[in-house]
Amino acid sequence: xxxxxxxxxxxxxxxxxxxxxxxxxxxxxxxxxxxxxxxxxxxxxxxxxxxxxxxxxxxxxxxxxxxxxxxxxxxxxxxxxxxxxxxxxxxxxxxxxxxxxxxxxxxxxxxxxxxxxxxxxxxxxxxxxxxxxxxxxxxxxxxxxxxxxxxxxxxxxxxxxxxxxxxxxxxxxxxxxxxxxxxxxxxxxxxxxx
Amino acid sequence: xxxxxxxxxxxxxxxxxxxxxxxxxxxxxxxxxxxxxxxxxxxxxxxxxxxxxxxxxxxxxxxxxxxxxxxxxxxxxxxxxxxxxxxxxxxxxxxxxxxxxxxxxxxxxxxxxxxxxxxxxxxxxxxxxxxxxxxxxxxxxxxxxxxxxxxxxxxxxxxxxxxxx
Numbered sequence: 197x198x199x200x201x202x203x204x205x206x207x208x209x210x211x212x213x214x215x216x217x218x219x220x221x222x223x224x225x226x227x228x229x230x231x232x233x234x235x236x237x238x239x240x241x242x243x244x245x246x247x248x249x250x251x252x253x254x255x256x257x258x259x260x261x262x263x264x265x266x267x268x269x270x271x272x273x274x275x276x277x278x279x280x281x282x283x284x285x286x287x288x289x290x291x292x293x294x295x296x297x298x299x300x301x302x303x304x305x306x307x308x309x310x311x312x313x314x315x316x317x318x319x320x321x322x323x324x325x326x327x328x329x330x331x332x333x334x335x336x337x338x339x340x341x342x343x344x345x346x347x348x349x350x351x352x353x354x355x356x357x358x359x360x361x362x363x364x365x366x367x368x369x370x371x372x373x374x375x376x377x378x379x380x381x382x383x384x385x386x387x388x389x390x
Numbered sequence: 391x392x393x394x395x396x397x398x399x400x401x402x403x404x405x406x407x408x409x410x411x412x413x414x415x416x417x418x419x420x421x422x423x424x425x426x427x428x429x430x431x432x433x434x435x436x437x438x439x440x441x442x443x444x445x446x447x448x449x450x451x452x453x454x455x456x457x458x459x460x461x462x463x464x465x466x467x468x469x470x471x472x473x474x475x476x477x478x479x480x481x482x483x484x485x486x487x488x489x490x491x492x493x494x495x496x497x498x499x500x501x502x503x504x505x506x507x508x509x510x511x512x513x514x515x516x517x518x519x520x521x522x523x524x525x526x527x528x529x530x531x532x533x534x535x536x537x538x539x540x541x542x543x544x545x546x547x548x549x550x551x552x553x554x555x
Contacts, residue, residue, distance in 0.1 A: 198553035199396045199430045207541075208430045238444045243452070252452060255429075257444045260552040264450030264540045268552060271429060271448065287455040371551065381549050387541040 197291040198227065198334045198387060206267045211288055211376070214316050215298035216308035217249075217277035220337040223366040224298060225256045225272050228376065231260060231369065240334075253288050264339040272325065277312070286319045293386075294331035294379045295320070298366075299354055301336050301344040309354055329339050332380030334373045340368070396426060396489070397527060403520055406529075409515050411435040417508040418500035420479065423493040424516070425450050427433070441495070450483060450493055452539075473502065479527065482506070486513050486521045 200206040213221040222242070229240045238257035245251050247264065254274040261268060273292075275285040289295075297316065299309045317327040336350050355361055360378040364371030399404075406424060414435040423443065429451035431443050462467045462469035472483040482494040482505050492513065494505050498520065504534040 197395055197428055199426060199428070199432075201396075201398045201403065201432075203398060203400045210428060239442055241445050241448065252456070255445070255448045255452075257448075263544060263548045263552065266540065272541055273448075283459050284456070287452070287459060290455060291426075306401075377553050378550075380552065381546070384541070384549055387539070388544045 198293050198383070199227045200266070201271065201290075204267075205265060206269060207263070207270075207387070208268055208269050208271060209380070210271045210273065211273065211292040211294045211296060211379055211383070212292045213219075213274040213298055213311065213387045214289075215277055216300060216312040217279070218290075219277060219300040219309075219312075220364075220366040221274040221277060221298050222250055222254050223376070224255055224335075224337075224364075224372050225274060226298075227372045228258065228272065229256050231373070249278065250274055250282075252284050256387060258340070260380075267354060268384075270376075272376075277353045279311075282315065282319070285315070286322055286335070286363070289316075289319050291327070292330075294333075294383045295327075296306065296335055296379050297332045297354075298335045298337050298364075299350060299360045300356060301338045301350065302341050303345045304355045306350075306353060307373055313354060313356075317363050329385070331379055331386060332357070332359045333375055333379045333382075334359050335364050335366075336361065337366050339363045339370070340365045395527070396523070398432070398523065399405045402523055405519055406433045406516065407435070409512055413494070413508055413512040417494060417496065419494045419496040419505065419511070421493075421495045422452075423447065423495075425491040425493060427451055427454065427489045436495075446493070451490055454483065454485065456489055477517060482509065484509050484513065485519045489514075490516060490520055515516075516538075517543075 198371055213224055213324040215221050241255040244254035256272040260271045265307050273288050275288045362371045362375045366372055410422050410424055410433045412478055424433040425431055425447040429448040431447040457469050470485045474481040479495055484492050486492050494503055496546050
């Protein structure tokens, strides 16, 4: 749910990074945080366990500049990937404008990826969204791992609506900004439709 | 889009701002924030520069969402009020209607009783405005002659510019 404030001329959009445990959701937004102009980024808030696993969410506000005289601000959230945090994942999807699914390219994680997409569909539905229509991007992360599955195999298993699909190595920043941009583009184009 | 966007016009924004400003004075609070349940800040009053308002809004919404989840687990519709007591400052969080959260930060120059009393009155006023915004959004979504969005002519180039390309 985009928040458009005509008084302060601001648009706020919420983007959620989703995916199985340890797929690199937090790494994506940490990279964005490190790369972003300090004047344009807010504080990175991480609600994590002592072992740095996401407990509730990570949050990063980003000022992107202006479109049609309106300041565009993205609020990036990650969900906790571990299966038993499902209640928290559902809460974080509330009011989101777009979803980035971060898939772990390692072959042994393929089932976890498939399960996580199914879980995303359910949780979106419970929040009144449809996974087939919401702005959505598929990121194939960890492409540098020796056990990475071929791209065409991942596409066959995980891509279901002709969504933008990007290869990434989030800990080196490869594909991170491109993924965010692909999602932002869809969200802003939704605004165009009104 | 799956849900109606929250569109706030100048007039409503000013009214919200006035109401929040009044609450901050009447409750002798340090800061008052009005936040959307999705974590976006709507309005604020008081010494706002002393606080990272964006993080506050997001964490408050997360807190309320988690508490909502807890309420449902035990069969309650919601917990409409949260209170966090600190050594110096206290945080009073209350739900306004379906989508608003009112956050009042106060110290010993005020009291929980006074804050609760003032918040109650303010909530009623805020609710009226929220309802108006919602009614308008609904009538616009079903009306073909809705106002022209400034984003109807957004281009790929505009989006590239945002990313510095």
